[in-house]
Amino acid sequence: MNTHPYVVVANRLPCERAADAWRASPGGVVTALTPVTEHSRGAWVGWAGGETAEEPRTHHGMPLIPVALGSAEIDAYYEGFANATLWPLYHTNVSTPQFRRSWWEAYVAVNRRFAEVTAEVCAPDATVWIHDYHLQLVPRLLRELRPDVRIGFFSHIPFPSVDLFAQLPWRTEILEGILGADVIGFQRRRDVRNFEAACAALLGPASTASATVIDAYPVSVDVGHIRDIAGSGQAQAEATRIRADLGEPETLLLGIDRLDHTKGILERLLALEELFDNGTLDPRTTRMVQVAVPSRERIPAYRQLREDIERTVGRINGKFAGLAGTTIHYLHRDYAFESVIAWYLAADVLLATSMRDGMNLVAKEYVTARAGRGGALVLSEFAGAADELTDALIVNPHDREAMVQAIAEAVAMDAGAARARIDAMAEVVADHDVYAWANRFTGDLAEVAAEDPADAAVAAAPAPSAASPAAAAAPAQWMI
Numbered sequence: 001m002n003t004h005p006y007v008v009v010a011n012r013l014p015c016e017r018a019a020d021a022w023r024a025s026p027g028g029v030v031t032a033l034t035p036v037t038e039h040s041r042g043a044w045v046g047w048a049g050g051e052t053a054e055e056p057r058t059h060h061g062m063p064l065i066p067v068a069l070g071s072a073e074i075d076a077y078y079e080g081f082a083n084a085t086l087w088p089l090y091h092t093n094v095s096t097p098q099f100r101r102s103w104w105e106a107y108v109a110v111n112r113r114f115a116e117v118t119a120e121v122c123a124p125d126a127t128v129w130i131h132d133y134h135l136q137l138v139p140r141l142l143r144e145l146r147p148d149v150r151i152g153f154f155s156h157i158p159f160p161s162v163d164l165f166a167q168l169p170w171r172t173e174i175l176e177g178i179l180g181a182d183v184i185g186f187q188r189r190r191d192v193r194n195f196e197a198a199c200a201a202l203l204g205p206a207s208t209a210s211a212t213v214i215d216a217y218p219v220s221v222d223v224g225h226i227r228d229i230a231g232s233g234q235a236q237a238e239a240t241r242i243r244a245d246l247g248e249p250e251t252l253l254l255g256i257d258r259l260d261h262t263k264g265i266l267e268r269l270l271a272l273e274e275l276f277d278n279g280t281l282d283p284r285t286t287r288m289v290q291v292a293v294p295s296r297e298r299i300p301a302y303r304q305l306r307e308d309i310e311r312t313v314g315r316i317n318g319k320f321a322g323l324a325g326t327t328i329h330y331l332h333r334d335y336a337f338e339s340v341i342a343w344y345l346a347a348d349v350l351l352a353t354s355m356r357d358g359m360n361l362v363a364k365e366y367v368t369a370r371a372g373r374g375g376a377l378v379l380s381e382f383a384g385a386a387d388e389l390t391d392a393l394i395v396n397p398h399d400r401e402a403m404v405q406a407i408a409e410a411v412a413m414d415a416g417a418a419r420a421r422i423d424a425m426a427e428v429v430a431d432h433d434v435y436a437w438a439n440r441f442t443g444d445l446a447e448v449a450a451e452d453p454a455d456a457a458v459a460a461a462p463a464p465s466a467a468s469p470a471a472a473a474a475p476a477q478w479m480i
Helices: 028-040 072-092 101-121 138-145 171-178 189-202 223-231 232-244 263-278 302-318 337-346 359-370 400-412 415-431 433-448 453-460 469-473
Strands: 004-012 015-020 022-023 043-047 062-066 122-131 148-153 183-186 213-216 252-258 285-291 328-331 349-352 376-380 393-395
Touching: 004 101, 004 285, 043 101, 062 101, 072 101, 101 138, 101 359, 122 433, 122 469, 138 148, 148 433, 183 189, 183 252, 183 349, 183 433, 189 213, 213 415, 213 433, 223 232, 223 337, 223 359, 232 337, 252 337, 252 400, 252 433, 263 302, 263 400, 302 328, 337 359, 349 359, 349 400, 349 453, 359 376, 359 415, 376 400, 376 415
Parallel strands: 004 043, 004 122, 043 062, 122 148, 148 183, 183 213, 252 285, 252 349, 285 328, 349 376, 376 393
Antiparallel strands: 015 022
8 A cells, every 4th residue: 555655635635526427626725736746646635525435546647545534524523623613713713613522533533544544555755745724633643653754734724823723722732733744834924923923832932843844835826727728719708708698798897716704705795885886886887796616505604604695695786786687696606617717717807805815826816817818806915815916906805995995996997007917916926836836845845855864865866967868757846
């Protein structure tokens, strides 16, 4: 079983069962990691979703190692501790976190299972990259089982302030679990500061010495893939059909998010309503499309959020929809990635106004797809993407007046200025794409190996020159 030199470990496998076929799983982790893992010839450890007895073995040629979860574990570990305790706590109490010992015990048990499965499939001295808040205990558990492997841990969501994190009854266990990794990564510098402050306050000032590197590694997107889709006749034809189906509006606003409290969907709908109320936008010539990808629908708070959004959409449409058509189109469903790119091509303005977000890859996808085409991005200052996409209209989504002003400015922006802004942001993303992100992280993991005396000879060997055959065959750093 110990055959894989590079292993990605995440809560979900990169594909899930849909009707009679397997399809790509939704979410930023899968979006970011799939191209990197495919190119690295790595294996992927994760849960296939649900309790299906049939499990995939490969995805785009990538070996998959499924971790089985029973219904009680799904309830307690996934819907309970991960998404009703950690998720709201880490997102600044966007909803009230719940602390239940039975959920914690399930979280420990499932993290141990992930560590055991990973330990079985790793080759000697393998590189293991563990991802996200579902698996924060795995680095230390895996370290105990396989001290020979190099371990990286990356958090795709924000890390909270010490005062918030300290509310968690099992706070020290979480910190000690993460500190089992050699390289620990977060999206933003503020997350690094929060983590280091929590370790210092709760474990002692020397607690982070066990990790070789703790740093910010902003995640990104597969720029080449997005450009290829955006440049295809199929995507452009679909974008044209979208605008025709919507009645050829003068302005098309787009929100595309998972259905989650953190995404600020209600807040942007209310800002749009105010723009219609005060006459800044004309509901007869403006259309808003909100795609809300279903998420965690067995959790009561998420069912309530869906009801609140649908009620708000219905009320606004009741006020402003006329014979020309519905003003707000609410789509509670998932779309293939090619169709998502078509939505980006169709939309004049993207509203990425999350209340709190690790990164928000939708914003990076939008500016990449729109390069050379113009458009406008309204982006929350609380999304990690705001650190890089500084030519967006950056807004505090908690400030209704600021939201109204930002959307109005986006709609009224001069076409030349809009194109210049989009192109500048697209260039930033292209310079720091998903491969650069993975390259930097795994490059730091490789340095951990080079510091090991057993690997000194390998580390000291000269790299092949660019002209040599060996250089042509050598993998990039993210292929280690």
